[in-house]
Amino acid sequence: MKKLIILVYLSACIGFAQNADEKQLKSVYSTSLTNGQSYAWLDHLSNEIGGRLSGSSNAAKAVQYTKAELEKLGLDKVWLQEVMVPKWERGDAEEGYILTNSGKIEVPICALGGSVATKSGGVEAEIIEVKGIDDLKNLGKDKIQGKIVFYNRPMQADLISTFEAYGGCVDQRYAGAKEALKYGAVGVVVRSMNLRLDDYPHTGSMGYEDVAVADRIPAAAISTNGAELLSKQLQKNPKTKFGFSMFCKQYADVKSHNVIGEITGSEFPNEIIIVGGHLDSWDLGDGSHDDGAGVVQSMEVLRLMKQTGYKPKRTIRVVLFMNEENGLRGGRKYAEVAKKKGEKHIFALESDAGGFTPRGFSFDCSPENFAQVESWKALFKPYLIHYFEKGGSGADIGPLKDDQIVLAGLRPDSQRYFDHHHASNDTFDAVNKRELELGAATMTSLVYLFDKYGTVKEKKIKG
């Protein structure tokens, strides 16, 4: 009998907790959708400030703006964390053309981030198409010397995760130049990382590693339509020439900041949960999806907690990281300082996959913690959030990884993300208000659950 009473009591407790969680999630989603702030913040970040490449005056403006907005929320602490960042500028608009028997055909190109400029007057040379870095070895120096290498492996269209398709192609962009120069290439042109055929060239980071500055060759992205046209032209005439001019410049590192704010935990202030996105963006658009969306959603997590009257037990911190795109200095700095201070981070969540309809999260954690997360899945069902999988989290929070922490990334629908990624059409009008707000509410809900229940390891320690 006693056992039965205990059992009834326990299941009543669990039922009560579930009910409280359902209510809290409902309140979070309703507040985000009817009284949200994320879209207005994004409007300012995108339309009043614009593209925010590390080291630029816009990046500095974004630091000041988000700090001031966090201060308005009445958090317990808001501060800037100093970090040195690289500074690279595109300069004047690039020009690219295919040289045919009947004249020049202009094609849309842009410099890849970190590329050197072309010599004055530009580069004009025969161009040779490859499907990837491996092809260089087969062709050898004989066929490549003195030419421009054209990397034209498209993103794989039958992969449902477009991030997977991106991962399968991006080596051409990052390492294409440093590999091609070993064979005497004079430049590289890389097909844009975009599944759609259109006229937008997509930039993104590339690296020369330890190649001396004098030996570096310029690297450009070409729009997908441009790549198709160039490939057709090469089929007609393998001796086709390509020309391009770029005016970019690398400067010495400059001082910048991560922006941080927190609500101090009422019971376990030393246990830290962070939520974040990256404040810097590429310069071609205004960085609304990448990663203005993640920035404002992360700020909104703390605001929604306050708005719904939830007082966290643990410390909830928003971190707006600087320099994800071309250096990851902000993410590294944050982890370095946290380690030095001996701070204990139990959960980190990043939103850096666009402001599209949220589907769920991917988790980088122990099986025990993943089991706990799966037990929360039913709470998200009314919001059509169903994707809870093991996988990567976010670039900025990656440096915090240890065997204790749970890392997670918000996973929105990814089908349209690469239409905009790192291109001039990554703009405010491409973000849907409700989709953005649903993402913020979804993040807040997961942070709430981790705050309330902690991670599995901790619970064991506490008994």
Ligand SMILES: [Zn+2]
């Ligand atoms: Zn990003």
